[in-house]
């Protein structure tokens with residue numbers, strides 16, 4: 033296998049749908065062996081089978097990132113199949129496939145708030161905690177956490193989601209400082225509003241299209257628009273970059 037990630041092993045959480053699926057394909061296309069770690073087992077299997085049909089190496093592992101035992105099994109399966117972990121993309125979240133309510137701040141149920149934090153934040157911590165020992169042992173690793181442009185701009189609804197994505201920024205910076213001594217880079221990508229839904233209805237297309245008007249590059253954002261940033265942070269080209277957040281949104285939020 034050739035490519036910028038030849039011989040590397042990458043775990044993509046939430047890799048069974050939407051943008052995570054595009055990350056899995058992009059990393060595999062650069063030569064990485066890919067673990068599709070996803071709560072939807074059927075979707076994980078479909079993506080892994082698709083990658084294999086294209087001549088790439090991939091496995092599907094049904095994973096709930098909020099569950100420590102499930103995350104430990106994800107790492108174990110990766111090691112059994114591929115023997116190492118070089119790249120972890122912490123992409124799984126409650127967002128579209130596992131939907132959230134887009135309610136005002138005082139109408140969100142406590143259970144939904146707690147589950148949002150358990151998946152979007154604790155899940156990232158658990159996956160990193162399980163993968164890092166295997167990166168540290170080899171003195172090299174790449175962790176890429178997915179935030180959102182909403183964490184930088186704010187949003188007039190779904191405060192639980194936006195709060196979780198703002199937490200990803202602090203998580204990234206702290207983990208980067210803790211792991212730099214081990215040669216592990218920790219970075220963050222913050223996508224803008226992206227047409228990631230597999231069968232979008234008219235209202236979703238309208239919402240995603242409206243975001244185009246806020247951008248310097250005025251068009252609808254697609255999952256493929258974010259893949260280059262992920263491959264960059266996964267590759268040796270970014271070996272001296274850590275703790276950073278790269279906004280990929282066509283120039284809506286400039287910071």
Ligand SMILES: NC(=O)c1ccc[n+]([C@@H]2O[C@H](COP(=O)([O-])OP(=O)(O)OC[C@H]3O[C@@H](n4cnc5c(N)ncnc54)[C@H](O)[C@@H]3O)[C@@H](O)[C@H]2O)c1
Pocket residue numbers: 045046047048049050051052069070071072095096097098122123124125126127128129130151155178179180181222223224225226227228229
């Ligand atoms: N689409 C956008 O506009 C947008 C914008 C900014 C950031 N993001 C972020 O990008 C990432 C991907 O979003 P998407 O648009 O593809 O939406 P999505 O909902 O399709 O993707 C999330 C994936 O995570 C999986 N998942 C949910 N709970 C899980 C769990 N407990 N364990 C494992 N997997 C789980 C889902 O099944 C899905 O495959 C998310 O982190 C999202 O917050 C999306």
